[in-house]
Amino acid sequence: MTEQKQIWVFIEHTDGKIADVSLELTGKARELGDQLGHEVVGILCGHNVDDLAQEVIQHGADRVILADDPELALYRTLPYARVAIAEARARKPEIFLIGGTPNGRDFAPRVASALRCGLTADCTDLQIGDYYVKKEDKTYKDLLFQIRPAFGGNLIATIVNPHTRPQMATVREGVMRKPAADAARKGVVEKIAPAFEPGDFALEVLSRQVRKSTVKLKDAAVIVSGGAGVATAEEFALLRDLANLLGGEVGASRAAVDAGMIDRAHQVGQTGTTVRPRLYIAAGISGAIQHRAGMDQSSKIIAINTDPNAPMFQIAHYRIIGDVGEVLPMIIKTLRERSLGASDVADSTERDAE
Amino acid sequence: MTDSRPIHSVVLVKQVPDTHNVTGDVMTKDGTMNRNALPAIFNPEDLNALEMALEIKDRFGGTVTVITMGPPKAANILRESLFRGADKVILLTDRKFAGADTLATSVVLQKAVQKLGQFDLVLCGRQAIDGDTAQVGPQTAEKLGIPQITYAESIIDIADGKITAQRALDSGSEIVRCTLPCLLTVVGSANTPRPASVRRQMARKLSATPNEYAALRTQWPEFETDEQLEAYLVANDLKIAVWTADDIGATEGSIGLAGSPTQVHKINFVVLESTESKTISPTPEAIAAMVAELVHEYIVG
Numbered sequence: 001m002t003e004q005k006q007i008w009v010f011i012e013h014t015d016g017k018i019a020d021v022s023l024e025l026t027g028k029a030r031e032l033g034d035q036l037g038h039e040v041v042g043i044l045c046g047h048n049v050d051d052l053a054q055e056v057i058q059h060g061a062d063r064v065i066l067a068d069d070p071e072l073a074l075y076r077t078l079p080y081a082r083v084a085i086a087e088a089r090a091r092k093p094e095i096f097l098i099g100g101t102p103n104g105r106d107f108a109p110r111v112a113s114a115l116r117c118g119l120t121a122d123c124t125d126l127q128i129g130d131y132y133v134k135k136e137d138k139t140y141k142d143l144l145f146q147i148r149p150a151f152g153g154n155l156i157a158t159i160v161n162p163h164t165r166p167q168m169a170t171v172r173e174g175v176m177r178k179p180a181a182d183a184a185r186k187g188v189v190e191k192i193a194p195a196f197e198p199g200d201f202a203l204e205v206l207s208r209q210v211r212k213s214t215v216k217l218k219d220a221a222v223i224v225s226g227g228a229g230v231a232t233a234e235e236f237a238l239l240r241d242l243a244n245l246l247g248g249e250v251g252a253s254r255a256a257v258d259a260g261m262i263d264r265a266h267q268v269g270q271t272g273t274t275v276r277p278r279l280y281i282a283a284g285i286s287g288a289i290q291h292r293a294g295m296d297q298s299s300k301i302i303a304i305n306t307d308p309n310a311p312m313f314q315i316a317h318y319r320i321i322g323d324v325g326e327v328l329p330m331i332i333k334t335l336r337e338r339s340l341g342a343s344d345v346a347d348s349t350e351r352d353a354e
Numbered sequence: 355m356t357d358s359r360p361i362h363s364v365v366l367v368k369q370v371p372d373t374h375n376v377t378g379d380v381m382t383k384d385g386t387m388n389r390n391a392l393p394a395i396f397n398p399e400d401l402n403a404l405e406m407a408l409e410i411k412d413r414f415g416g417t418v419t420v421i422t423m424g425p426p427k428a429a430n431i432l433r434e435s436l437f438r439g440a441d442k443v444i445l446l447t448d449r450k451f452a453g454a455d456t457l458a459t460s461v462v463l464q465k466a467v468q469k470l471g472q473f474d475l476v477l478c479g480r481q482a483i484d485g486d487t488a489q490v491g492p493q494t495a496e497k498l499g500i501p502q503i504t505y506a507e508s509i510i511d512i513a514d515g516k517i518t519a520q521r522a523l524d525s526g527s528e529i530v531r532c533t534l535p536c537l538l539t540v541v542g543s544a545n546t547p548r549p550a551s552v553r554r555q556m557a558r559k560l561s562a563t564p565n566e567y568a569a570l571r572t573q574w575p576e577f578e579t580d581e582q583l584e585a586y587l588v589a590n591d592l593k594i595a596v597w598t599a600d601d602i603g604a605t606e607g608s609i610g611l612a613g614s615p616t617q618v619h620k621i622n623f624v625v626l627e628s629t630e631s632k633t634i635s636p637t638p639e640a641i642a643a644m645v646a647e648l649v650h651e652y653i654v655g
Contacts, residue, residue, distance in 0.1 A: 077492075105504070106505070109456065109487075109488070109491075109496075112489070113492065118457065118616035119456070120487075121486065121489060122486065122487070125655065151371075151484060155622065156621070156623075157618055157620070158622075159616050159617070160617055175655060202532055202533045203503070203532040203536075206529040206530060208526065209526045300648065313631075317631050319631055320633075322635075327636050330638050331645065338645065
């Protein structure tokens with residue numbers, strides 16, 4: 001047991017590779033840990049994963065709690081939860097962050113339920129702040145502000161857990177920035193022996209199939225779509241760059257699919273996938289009704305087209321009359337500059353003032 | 355030869371505001387929300403869970419019981435469940451349940467499932483569209499002390515007291531085998547929910563909770579008192595059971611707002627301006643201003 005308070009990150013991994021989201025959260029935990037003076041701890045379950053522990057440290061952890069056991073080789077709810085629950089009861093972490101992957105969203109509520117603590121799903125921002133409870137006339141210092149869209153993305157809620165620990169939150173991949181690895185960074189790897197119970201092995205994994213390419217249009221928060229106005233493969237690559245920057249997916253109109261620019265799995269519209277992202281960028285898509293019917297519920301729509309009469313402009317919130325090959329690089333450049341960080345401080349103050 | 359026996363399923367469902375169809379009418383210009391403008395619907399993935407339970411019943415025999423926690427009008431989705439093939443439905447309603455977060459909700463659902471007694475499977479949708487948390491299923495499983503299969507897409511077999519199912523994951527899929535009883539959360543791609551059957555609709559349309567007797571009697575004036583109506587409903591298996599906190603033995607500190615570890619600190623409204631649009635010049639300055647606006651509105655982060 002350490003005296004220093006802890007911030008935990010659940011380290012998810014498949015086939016010897018740590019999920020990006022776990023490293024992104026390690027970076028975020030490092031920021032929060034520096035702010036609060038807390039130790040950043042990776043929770044790593046697996047078998048023969050010592051090298052992964054070093055990677056977690058290189059991305060910002062001070063300590064990795066490593067449960068190595070053949071029973072932990074593949075993710076399973078109960079054995080993984082058993083380790084986390086037992087360690088959390090012993091060490092009482094302040095904060096526990098988990099990636100918002102299917103398995104992360106399987107694991108986190110199971111653990112939160114056992115610990116009887118609060119859990120907030122799919123946070124888009126995590127901050128530290130004070131919270132005044134009128135009924136108790138008491139201010140809780142340095143709580144984790146768990147900020148997430150609610151009500152189908154129509155409002156943004158800040159959630160706090162004043163009374164229970166750990167304060168648990170899941171965050172989707174791509175929301176936080178992955179820090180660069182620092183090979184010189186040192187930390188402690190603490191191996192523990194899990195104490196399983198027979199009931200923990202109620203479920204066996206018979207087989208796993210890994211899909212090579214995955215198109216997750218339906219649940220994507222951001223979709224960058226291209227149509228007939230995206231003339232070249234180079235321009236289409238810009239769509240991918242932008243989608244990656246925004247943590248989104250690439251979509252397409254039927255025209256782009258028929259032109260062979262992209263696989264049909266990416267098609268948005270009546271005959272493709274119906275989507276309702278937070279942000280839909282329609283690049284060079286004229287906006288036929290069949291396409292619009294599949295995306296007009298998007299919260300925000302940016303349309304880029306050289307033709308000022310393109311129907312897509314009728315439903316767009318932002319109309320950019322211009323060439324895709326010129327406009328997309330401008331958006332990408334702006335986002336890259338923002339992600340360098342200089343503007344973030346100003347932004348968070350602005351948000352606090354609201 | 356494997357042993358297969360009837361499977362008794364409990365399906366946990368939720369009535370939700372149709373947040374996918376939020377229009378300008380719902381979000382007003384000053385940033386408040388007109389909840390009444392949103393239709394209340396059967397949470398889509400809960401329909402997939404119900405369909406999966408009905409398919410299991412078609413294949414292995416057994417029963418399907420549907421439970422919802424919600425306000426009295428949530429009885430609507432229970433009737434819809436009956437029309438689609440559920441054998442029995444229960445409404446969990448009590449002011450003490452109000453303000454529950456996912457943890458406090460799972461306590462109520464756990465107590466209700468335990469009150470039902472014997473069951474093999476508990477099924478629910480992966481997540482509800484009003485919160486998108488996907489937490490209530492696993493939290494209920496933990497409290498029931500049973501294993502869980504989340505993101506279930508298909509049932510491969512149920513035999514020898516074990517269920518074999520496929521999970522749909524972002525990165526692929528997984529086939530797992532698990533002992534019964536267990537809890538499944540079902541994804542939207544699992545199936546196409548069957549429509550309500552006209553025959554069942556005719557037979558069950560009078561199904562009602564005691565809260566609804568007064569309204570029902572205005573349509574059926576031949577029942578002069580609630581007692582007469584109730585006698586008829588009970589005799590025809592049309593009374594929808596209503597359970598309160600006391601009925602399921604839920605203690606006040608563990609449910610509703612008091613039982614919820616999470617608190618809402620503040621709410622910021624995302625004002626929809628679907629009728630408003632801005633023309634942005636294709637210049638670096640104008641694009642940067644647009645991006646800043648999107649960041650400010652939490653559209654991009």
